[in-house]
Amino acid sequence: MSAANLRARVRAEMTEEIKSVARRHLATDGANLSLRAVARDLGMASSAVYRYFASRDDLLTALIIDAYDAVGEAAEHAATGGTTPLERWLAACHAVREWALANPHEWALIYGSPVPGYQAPQDTIVPATRVLLLLGATLAGAYQSGVAPAREPLQGRFAEELTPIAESFLPGLPARAVADTIAAFFQLCGAVSSELFGQLNKSVEEDRRGFFEYQMRGAATLAGL
Amino acid sequence: MSAANLRARVRAEMTEEIKSVARRHLATDGANLSLRAVARDLGMASSAVYRYFASRDDLLTALIIDAYDAVGEAAEHAATGGTTPLERWLAACHAVREWALANPHEWALIYGSPVPGYQAPQDTIVPATRVLLLLGATLAGAYQSGVAPAREPLQGRFAEELTPIAESFLPGLPARAVADTIAAFFQLCGAVSSELFGQLNKSVEEDRRGFFEYQMRGAATLAGL
DNA sequence: CGTTTGGCAAGAGCAGTGCTCTCGTTGTGG
């Protein structure tokens, strides 16, 4: 039994080591991750890597899940600091941005254009919603504590579509708040991606953090925070 | 002289044909464009393509410029229809979204994560600002016609950084309006990319257009429109 | 203790890629 555990542990360590080297390659060379190059760095044959990941896409999927978890944890950790909902909101947004600046290629992997021919498996959708849920929970807290006043309900078909989502994911939250949460999350993604992918080319150079906060305060305003 | 023109015209036609086939490959196979496959489709050797484009990145750059122009023109054309600034604003946003839905891989090419190792040359930055300038001009028109009231000036270092940009690109527009324009543009990019890249996974299915309009009305609100 | 089984690594090999170089051909400008 301990032998089997040992085998499994060695295998897990090897898997983790492959992912680690792959992450390093990702950080330096960009998204076109070469499985052979990773194998070379590990001093093993490229075919040996296939014992641990069935394909290059499988390795990418593992990295994607890790990245979702990493950015989610960074945001959650930052959000514990603030006292008011708005402070927690902004702290989470800044944490996401800073994680993205520190790990640009991993950000591109999860929130950039999908890798060609790559279809995200089911395993990725749960960790993908972590930041979204954090924003939603922050907003829900603001509603429950009365910091944010109740707002007119939304009208429109998409509001009806969002109602069951609201029930299952964030019970008690009106559909409008769910819509605002998703919209704010998209705004966050847009702000980070645009800055990271070079859209604000030489317009704001020094105080990008300040401009980002301006945008996220706007997102909070739209969400009723 | 007409001979030289003929040579140049044949060359231009060939260049256009290569781009056309490449665009078709882009639409079906995704972003990992294969120069050899394009050459095969054209019935010529892969090395012959290099007479027209120095590298695969050069071909991508040409496609990127075309894509920027296409989405810019779609937005500008749509914006001519509306009567009020808000109508023109929303029409432009919807046009951008619809262009992106019709040409997802080209959208990914210009607003998704940058292709690994690819550095956007100077030729791309002018057409890239076309949609941004349209939004800015719409906002400027609203200010000048008095539809949108004047707002408190921004404070913060990024506002100072944006002041010279305002002078050169959209003269007469306060720094805050420039900041709002860029923020709105990022919001537009975020909303379109998130929808296109599958971030709203099974939450809103039917009325995505309505949800998008909700977001863009929010962006207009933040911009003071 | 001997044998069999199963996980692992290595190597060769296939089909594909971007890109370069060389070698003919062809058409144009002086």
Place this chain on the structure above:
DNA sequence: CCACAACGAGAGCACTGCTCTTGCCAAACG
């Protein structure tokens, strides 16, 4: 008319993802 530049084709290099076969070594079983 002829030199020259532009062009297309083909071979070739180094690389990729992935598969298949072979050999190895430790664990499990009789």
